[in-house]
Amino acid sequence: MKGFVLKSLLIVFSAMILINLFADSLSSFIKDDEYLINQHKKNVLNGKYKLKFDPEILIIGDCLALNNFPNTLLHEKSYNLALPGMTPFEAYFHSKKFIKRYPSVKKVVYLVSGAHFVEQGQIYSMSLLNGLLDFHEVQQLADDFEKYNYAYQALDYEEGLFYNLLSSKSRLYLDYLYVPLGRTFNNFRFFKRCFSDNCFFKDKRDFVKDTINGKGHYFYEDQTGLVGPYKNIKRWSSFNPQSLVTHYFKKNIMFFKNKKIEVSIIQSPISQVSYDSLKEGFYSDFRKYFENIQNELPEVYINNQIKVYSNEMFSTDVYLKQEAAKKFVLSVKKMMNHEKL
Amino acid sequence: MESLSLSYILLVFFYITLVKILPQRLFIILTLIFSLMVYSLIDLNNIFILTSVILINYAGTYLLAKKIPENRIFLSLMIVINLSILVLIKNYINADVSFINNGAHSSRILFGMGCSFYILQCIGHLIDVYYDKDEFQHSLIKYSLYVSFFPQMILGPIERAYYLFDQFDHQKFPNLEEFKAGFSRMVFGLIKKVIVANTLLTILMPFIEAHSSQNSLLLFFLLPVFMVFLYFDFSGNIDFSLGVARMVGIKLNENFDNPLLSRGYIEFFNRWNISFTNWLKDYVLPSLIKIFGNKQFIIFITIGLLSGLWHQTTINFTIWGMIIGFLLVLDHYYIKNFQSDFFKRVLSILLGGFTVPFFVFSEFNDSLALYKSLCSNLMILPKMEGQLSISHGISFIFLVLVFIVEFRGKRDLNEFLPKSKVFKNITLLIVFVLIMVFLTDDGQINAYNRF
Numbered sequence: 001m002k003g004f005v006l007k008s009l010l011i012v013f014s015a016m017i018l019i020n021l022f023a024d025s026l027s028s029f030i031k032d033d034e035y036l037i038n039q040h041k042k043n044v045l046n047g048k049y050k051l052k053f054d055p056e057i058l059i060i061g062d063c064l065a066l067n068n069f070p071n072t073l074l075h076e077k078s079y080n081l082a083l084p085g086m087t088p089f090e091a092y093f094h095s096k097k098f099i100k101r102y103p104s105v106k107k108v109v110y111l112v113s114g115a116h117f118v119e120q121g122q123i124y125s126m127s128l129l130n131g132l133l134d135f136h137e138v139q140q141l142a143d144d145f146e147k148y149n150y151a152y153q154a155l156d157y158e159e160g161l162f163y164n165l166l167s168s169k170s171r172l173y174l175d176y177l178y179v180p181l182g183r184t185f186n187n188f189r190f191f192k193r194c195f196s197d198n199c200f201f202k203d204k205r206d207f208v209k210d211t212i213n214g215k216g217h218y219f220y221e222d223q224t225g226l227v228g229p230y231k232n233i234k235r236w237s238s239f240n241p242q243s244l245v246t247h248y249f250k251k252n253i254m255f256f257k258n259k260k261i262e263v264s265i266i267q268s269p270i271s272q273v274s275y276d277s278l279k280e281g282f283y284s285d286f287r288k289y290f291e292n293i294q295n296e297l298p299e300v301y302i303n304n305q306i307k308v309y310s311n312e313m314f315s316t317d318v319y320l321k322q323e324a325a326k327k328f329v330l331s332v333k334k335m336m337n338h339e340k341l
Numbered sequence: 342m343e344s345l346s347l348s349y350i351l352l353v354f355f356y357i358t359l360v361k362i363l364p365q366r367l368f369i370i371l372t373l374i375f376s377l378m379v380y381s382l383i384d385l386n387n388i389f390i391l392t393s394v395i396l397i398n399y400a401g402t403y404l405l406a407k408k409i410p411e412n413r414i415f416l417s418l419m420i421v422i423n424l425s426i427l428v429l430i431k432n433y434i435n436a437d438v439s440f441i442n443n444g445a446h447s448s449r450i451l452f453g454m455g456c457s458f459y460i461l462q463c464i465g466h467l468i469d470v471y472y473d474k475d476e477f478q479h480s481l482i483k484y485s486l487y488v489s490f491f492p493q494m495i496l497g498p499i500e501r502a503y504y505l506f507d508q509f510d511h512q513k514f515p516n517l518e519e520f521k522a523g524f525s526r527m528v529f530g531l532i533k534k535v536i537v538a539n540t541l542l543t544i545l546m547p548f549i550e551a552h553s554s555q556n557s558l559l560l561f562f563l564l565p566v567f568m569v570f571l572y573f574d575f576s577g578n579i580d581f582s583l584g585v586a587r588m589v590g591i592k593l594n595e596n597f598d599n600p601l602l603s604r605g606y607i608e609f610f611n612r613w614n615i616s617f618t619n620w621l622k623d624y625v626l627p628s629l630i631k632i633f634g635n636k637q638f639i640i641f642i643t644i645g646l647l648s649g650l651w652h653q654t655t656i657n658f659t660i661w662g663m664i665i666g667f668l669l670v671l672d673h674y675y676i677k678n679f680q681s682d683f684f685k686r687v688l689s690i691l692l693g694g695f696t697v698p699f700f701v702f703s704e705f706n707d708s709l710a711l712y713k714s715l716c717s718n719l720m721i722l723p724k725m726e727g728q729l730s731i732s733h734g735i736s737f738i739f740l741v742l743v744f745i746v747e748f749r750g751k752r753d754l755n756e757f758l759p760k761s762k763v764f765k766n767i768t769l770l771i772v773f774v775l776i777m778v779f780l781t782d783d784g785q786i787n788a789y790n791r792f
Contacts, residue, residue: 001517008524011766015773185347188781195732195778196543 016184023187029200031190033207034084037066037218038130040208041083044216045097045132054104055079058261059216060095061111062086064268067319069111070217073329074336077104080216083132085124087116088245092252093137099259108256109332113268113318114286115232117241117249122153128175129182142172148244220319229277230270230317236278239285250293253300263300264336265290269307269328271314303335345534345581347780352379353585360589361514368512369486372589376491383454383495390430390456395485397422398463402484405470406477416471423460423467430456432654455495457651459488461620466502468624475503483509490591492582496575498596498616508591515590525754527584529746532739532754532772534577535779540736541570547726549701552714556723560715565694567701572601573740575614580752599747604685606672606692610665621647637673642666657708661699668692735775 023030027039043049057078059071065082072078081098083090091110099105123141127133133141138154145152145168152168154175166174194200211218241249256263283306290304313324320328356375363371381388401419405412466487469475478484487505488494515523548555548563576597586593596615603609611618621644633639642663649662672689679685698711746756757772758765 001520004517004521004524011769011773012777015770015777018770019774019778185781188778191778192732192781195735196730198728198730200731 019187019191020184023190028203028205028208030187030194031204032193033204033218033220034063034126035130035186035190036204036208037211038083038126038132040211041081041216042130042132044079044081045094045101047101051079051102053077055102055215056104057107057109058095058098058102058105059109059111060086060091061268062113062116063220064113064318065111066216066218067220068268068325068328069109069332070214070219070322070325070329071109072215072217073326074109074333078215080214082111082216083127085116085126087123088249088252089123089141090127090133092248092255093133095252096255099255099261103259105259105261107262107264109336110252110263110265111268112265114236114239114270115230117245117289118236118239125154125182128154129179129186135176138172138175142168144244144247148242148247150242150244219322219325220316228317229274233274233277236282238279239282239289241289246293250297253293253297257297257299264332265293265300265302266332266335267303267305267307269309269313269320269324271311271317272308273311274317275306275308301336345531345578345780347777349379350531350780352382357585357588365513368589369482369509372490373482373486376486376489376494379491380454380489380494387454390426391459391489392485394423394426394456394460394463395481395488398467398488399481399484402467402470402477405467412471416467419467420464423464427456427460428654458497458499459494461499461617461651462502463488465499465620465624469502475501478502478506490586492585492591493593496578496582497614498579498582498594499620500593500616504594505591512590515587519590520588522753523584523587523589525584526587526752527581528754528772528776529743529752530577530580530582530584531776531780532577533573533580533743535776537736537740537743538570538573538577539779540732541566541573541740544727544733545570549711551726552711553718554721554724555714555718555726556721557715557718559723560711560718561694564697564715565690567697568690568693569601569740571700572597572613573743599750601690602686602748603689604682605676606668606689607677608672609689609693610669617648617651638670641669641673645669655703656705657699657702660705660708661696664696664699668696732779 028036040049044051053076055077057071057075059065059069059074059078059080059082061069061082063082063084063086065086066080066084069080069082071080079098079102081094083094086094095108123133123138128138142152152171154171207218253263253265286306287304290302294300294302294304307328309320309324309328313320313327315321356372359371359375360368377388377391380391398419401415401422405416405419409415466475470477478487483506486509487500487502490500490505493500514520545563545567548560549567552560579596583593583595594616598612598615600609600612603612625647626640626644629640629643633643643666645664645666645668646659646662648665649658649660652658652661671692676685676688679688698708698715702708702711742757746753749756754772758768
């Protein structure tokens with residue numbers, strides 16, 4: 001019996017190792033564009049990839065900022081550090097690392113989207129699984145979660161029954177124990193996607209080249225057309241971010257202020273159909289929230305108007321078409337010139 | 342958590358390890374705790390419905406065993422209570438659950454999952470105790486485990502109480518050969534469900550969803566293929582359950598006997614979901630014969646109707662059941678007289694495919710529209726929906742392999758494997774890699790979870 005069990009385990013582990021080896025050594029064929037862009041930006045942050053210019057404008061935000069903001073139209077010496085799922089937590093840590101490496105930055109455009117303020121602030125699981133945040137950063141976060149009486153949660157499995165009994169610190173250590181397994185499961189998913197989409201035969205290194213050429217900006221490829229409102233928008237009953245999210249958001253702005261960097265906070269555009277689905281009161285709460293921040297930090301430029309674009313300008317529920325994205329950047333440029341920012 | 346997901350499988354292995362290392366006397370209580378835990382992880386509310394069913398039926402069986410004078414009325418009352426719970430869950434709580442609902446596959450029912458199976462087990466036991474074919478089980482723990490034994494609770498097979506009680510009492514962790522056989526059966530089930538059925542569905546659904554613009558003959562061919570999907574989906578789950586149970590020393594009954602090779606629809610009915618068919622034969626058919634005598638036409642229609650209503654108490658499943666009844670009649674009076682076995686085999690799958698529109702849609706009009714497309718789209722050219730991928734190729738290879746293995750009367754992973762030790766291990770490695778990769782598919786659907 002022991003022999004059979006050991007043999008079975010050996011085969012299972014060999015299978016897992018084999019998948020990981022394949023996925024990691026042929027990552028540009030097997031993994032998806034989002035992973036490759038994550039890795040590229042991780043290399044930018046840790047200095048493995050050096051930008052060939054001294055950036056003067058930094059763009060931060062989530063996947064909407066990544067897709068909807070072709071920043072070279074704003075300024076030749078700008079860099080779009082936006083990453084999928086970037087919450088104010090990640091934004092803080094990544095901005096710090098970037099400014100440390102590139103002190104030439106004079107302006108920051110922070111593109112906010114409701115999602116990471118409203119959907120109670122947890123870090124994006126990929127930040128942990130892909131090593132975008134290091135252990136100390138996540139530890140600091142876990143401490144802050146505890147301090148603010150929030151339950152730290154970064155990975156999906158944590159919704160389990162017994163997980164609620166654990167402290168933020170214990171969850172953090174569990175997360176790090178889980179990381180190798182989580183990465184393996186992700187690699188399984190990449191393989192499955194390749195089996196389904198035949199993307200084994202497609203070298204995705206071009207996506208990274210596009211990101212390098214676009215100075216951090218990247219257009220998502222599989223755009224199917226707007227079919228309805230943003231899928232999570234119906235859950236948003238009011239705009240009421242956690243105090244810890246606000247704390248990190250302000251901390252980030254204060255960090256820029258201390259470095260004498262100008263900050264503009266701009267709302268990513270949403271489609272008419274998404275806007276119509278917003279519950280009553282959301283818009284006024286949103287405005288009030290940013291007005292309060294503006295009152296506290298008068299030197300920051302905050303545009304708290306929700307930008308509503310027509311449905312035809314969207315290629316998915318949230319991503320703008322290329323032409324619409326250009327229009328958005330040019331409108332921001334105009335606004336910034338007008339406001340003399 | 343969904344059944345046959347990666348987390349479910351890891352939990353199952355954790356359970357098997359516990360059964361191996363803990364003393365044998367703890368088997369029943371361990372398995373009961375585990376079963377309740379698995380069921381509540383699927384949906385916490387399930388635990389209330391399951392414990393209510395257990396307690397009501399335990400009390401009912403106890404009173405029936407006492408032989409009170411009004412026993413017959415009391416038995417009827419217990420059956421009505423059980424059926425009411427079933428109807429309540431199916432008709433009100435999960436009324437909108439269908440395979441295709443508003444254009445999307447949705448077979449994800451979590452609340453009350455598997456109630457059709459375990460409630461029939463309870464009714465069967467009540468009737469057995471009433472007719473002295475079985476004894477009242479004094480131990481509430483054992484009775485609870487009989488109803489909730491997790492490998493078979495969600496999708497069956499529907500087991501007899503005496504068969505399981507006896508095994509629970511004499512459970513022993515199996516020897517190496519038995520353990521290997523169980524493991525092999527479990528992996529065989531995973532191949533059928535995870536690699537073949539799930540992929541087959543991704544090919545079929547776009548065609549069924551876009552039926553109005555699809556060629557009639559192509560649809561006519563695809564509906565029997567849907568039967569193949571249903572077979573791989575359901576029997577893959579059952580193979581997994583049988584394998585897991587065997588790995589802890591419990592033998593469950595077979596639920597399929599190569600139904601796709603049946604010569605006629607009655608044979609198909611008898612070889613598909615055998616435990617349910619046997620349940621109908623044992624507990625319903627005698628009463629029907631008593632009432633209708635030799636009016637076989639009515640008996641067949643009633644049996645078909647009841648099996649439809651067991652699935653769901655909707656208009657679609659009522660009609661589906663009636664059609665099944667008519668097909669049984671058709672087979673009994675006409676098809677069985679045909680000489681060619683090949684013709685009878687093809688016909689039984691085609692007839693099975695003919696019932697699919699009522700099975701997949703929740704709305705009567707949607708089913709009707711599919712039948713209309715079957716008749717009126719003859720002049721439309723067939724067109725490809727979606728693109729063929731590597732998964733489809735892998736799935737097709739395994740589909741053929743499984744067919745060959747099952748045609749030879751086996752249901753065993755070993756039948757796939759080459760004799761040479763090195764090649765055997767390499768094949769095993771490939772199979773494990775594929776299972777792990779295909780298991781990560783987020784859109785997994787169990788076609789029978791909704792029943």
